[in-house]
Amino acid sequence: MRQDLVERARRGDREAFGELAAGEVDRLNAIARLVLRDPDLAEDAVQEALVRCWRQLPKLRDVERFDGWLYRILIHAAQDEIRRRRRFQVAVQSVKREPAVPDRSPEVADREELERGFSRLSVEHRAVVVLHHYVGLPMPEVAAALGIPTGTAKSRYHYAMEALRSALEAEARLSAQTEVPA
């Protein structure tokens, strides 16, 4: 059924593409939000990805590879959104004040540190983590979806996970130092 939709959309059937897009948009939005960490940027990226998908569908050789192909389009659209914003953000980036004494449970603290560590990663590194951990793709498929060699995907994955681990360990050290003995 879905392959049939892809095939019809590939041949220029807008109605079929509409059905196909309606079935994909939530998943694409979730991935874009996770990678970009910004709902507005994510929506822009998803919209752009769907339009690019429509334009480039006739060039998709193997309909069975539609998912990976669509992920690649989405990640490229996300990278473009970041690139467009980057130059301006340097000029007017505001400084967020963090509370001096955090009052957080360990789970919340972990998540905040993951968030912080993840935000420091490039979109390319975040994409590998999201496709592997959230979408559940094995590493060769992650590499295929991003159009990079498997070795590069693995290397990016290890770098990203190492950065997240460091962020968590730094948080653990900080907690140990600020703990007041009973």
Added chain:
Amino acid sequence: MNDRLDLLVTDWLRSDAPAQASPQVLADAMARVATAGQERYVTQRLLGDSIGRRRDVRLALALGLALIALAGTVALAGAFLQRPLPTGPLSNGPIVFRANGQAGANLTLPVTETRSGDTDLYAFDVAGGIQRIAGDDADHQAHACPAVSPDGRYLAYQELDLTSVTPTQAPVPEGQPFGPAPANVGPLRYVFSVVRLDSDGKPIGEAIRIPAPGPADSIIDCARWSPDSSRMAIVVDPPDGTGGELWVASLDGRTMLLDRGPSVPGAVGTVDWAPDGRSLVVARESEVSVVPADGRPARQLQPFGADAVAWSPDGSRIAITRPRLLRVVSPDGRELFVRSASVDGDPTVLWSPDSRWVVHIRDGALNIDPADASWQGMIDVLEQLYPDGPPDDASFRILAWSPDSRRLLLAVSTGLLDELVTVGVVGDAPLFVVVEPTQALRGVRAGQVTWVGVHS
């Protein structure tokens, strides 16, 4: 630690992912898909799907085309190098520039007169001087929609045609403070008054009066001057709900109906002239069209509606806004780039007079995009004006670019009060932005404001 980290990351991503996308994302994407063609291999178009997709066939055709292109390039290069740059006017609509190339410094706007209770037109200079251009203390006539011609020689404004109104004396029944509601006042008609301005921007002589076209009791939009300052485009919304009419009026009073169709309810900025004055781009409820100014049939630019349109002063791009979407297209309808726009609020989109930047409001912030879409700028105007947090009812609107493209005029509203502020552009790109309240104009209610240039 590895397993724990894997689990932690998976769990965090799954709980952090939104379940659903906004329905508008799909709607906007499909609206764009409706106008977007599909990319196909040239060979696929020529030879069909199976043969045309083969790599060797594509390579052979590419080689052939490359040879032809090489031969043609030499001949074409000479022609292109000699092609003159577009010489359209530096301004459009209400923005004017000095003939000597300097930026206009004055603004004109309608202000409600406390004595007569109507709105009169005033000219303000940024240093604080004010001068009434139209109206007096007792005329009880509202003057609205000031629009200065691009050459700075004329100011057009709208007023009610009082000659069409028959006042009735309503007797007050004894014991009641008010009489019956006035009736049979006759159909309401508007007139556009056009006054000549001297080289200092002061009005000279009697105004030319051009009756607003269309049936009586219509809603009349502000006039949009043609780039050569000889004609005005006027959008008329007749009371019978048949849809907006686009008229063009010349200074000798002749009017011509160009186009008719369902208009965008309550929208402003739905019409803009091409810089060569030969056509206009018109936003309607369900389409955007390019309408020739000589009465020839309109050409559809996109099959879905818009709230505002703006033709870049160099003629190369048209910006179109609809809820949540800013599209920039070429005059033949090809999409150049797209941005998310404001969900609600001011749909205004404005090109700088030098065509380098286009501005619109998105999610309460001012967005600046260069014409080549190479990056995006966003300025939180309210945050800069109110460092301790803006009042709950604070908002702002885009009014006009200054003629030299260095300042953008905004109206910041808090409750019933407007404050005019300028956003300054420093350097070649607006990497550093200064927001400065225009002290002389504090407290002025700014409905329609334009820069007044001074011609030599």
